Amino acid sequence: MVWIGILAVCLVVALALWAAGEAMVLRRRVETREGAGPAVALPQEVRALAARMGARGAGRLARFRQVAEMEMAPGAGWQALRARQWVALRATGFVWLARVRGLGPFCAFSVIDAYAGGRGRLVARLAGLVPVARAGGPEIDRSEAMRYLAELPWAPDAILANGAIGWQVLADGRLRASLGEVAVVFRLEGGEIVEMEAEGRPSLEGGTLVLRDWRGVFxxxxxxxxxxxxxxxxxxxxxxxxxxxxxxxxxxGYEVG
Incomplete structure (x- = not known):
């Protein structure tokens, strides 16, 4: 029984390293991709927001860690996870690597959510190796581009450094960020981003993509x-x-470099 336990631990470690290696390959693609150059002629309100957030427009990546929980489907129950994320600042891309702990060593999931070169990717694996969900294609590309925009509050240097992002100040004071036809809208209170909204984001539900309005609260x-x-x-x-x-x-945990 002792040897079985040791083998189980070794297998879990090996599979975790497999998932981490895949994420690192994607991260290098994101980090080395050249973007459209620094943003110019930003609206005054957008530049002021970046300044309040301490953005300098320097570095290639924002790197951060998360302690979080997810509900994979409505009513399925919340599952704890830990994640690492890398967000490109000069180009448009990110990699999110999460590990969701199940009831035992063989019930852990790894999830890679990524966007690079205009292409989105979503892969979930049991024990870090066996694929249980995989998605790609134009709708996933759109979904992940929306995620990049929605998470700009966690990568404010991209506001200054990524010229591919279009900005518009709406009549009610909200800020609209866009990548081509994809857009999200931010609402501010007291100079801080407190809410994000987007229309028609693809949601993967039971193997089917459904368009739903999307909202985030910060x-x-x-x-x-x-x-x-x-x-x-x-x-x-x-x-x-x-x-x-x-x-x-x-x-x-957070750093820019």
Whole structure:
């Protein structure tokens, strides 16, 4: 029985390293990709927001860690996870690597969510190796481009450094960020981003992609890694007019480089 336990631990470690290696390959693609150059002629309100957040437009990547939980499907129950994320600042891309702990060593999931070169990728694996969900194609590309925009509150240097992002100040004071036809809208309170909204984001549900309106709430703004960020975020879809969150998490480590 002791040897079985040792073998189980070794297998879990090996599979975790497999998933981490795949994420590192994607991260290098994101990090080395050249973007459209620094943003110019930004609206004054957008430049002021970046300044309040401590953005300098320097570095290639924002790197951070999260302690979070997800509900894979409505009513399925929340599962704890830890994640690492790399967000490109000069180009448009990110890699999110999460590990969801199950009931035992062979019930852990690894999830890689990524966007690079205009292509999105979503892969979930049991024990880090056996694929249980995989998605790609134009709708996933759109979904992941939306995610990149939605998480700009966690990568404010991209506001200054990524010229591919279009910005517009709406009549009610909200800020619209776009990549071509893909866009999200931010609402501010007291100069801080507190909410994100987007229309028609693809949601993978039971193997089928469904377009739903999307909303995120940001809170607990504070200093971390030389930036002022919302330390907590919660994201969900509108289902029959009701906002149903599926992710909530906290930033616990942050750096730009």
């Amino acid at each position: 809170s607990e703004h504070g200093e971390i890694g030389g930036r002022r960020l919302p330390l907590r975020g919660e994201v969900g879809y509108l289902r029959e007019g009701v906002w149903v969150p599926y992710f909530r998490g906290r930033i616990v």
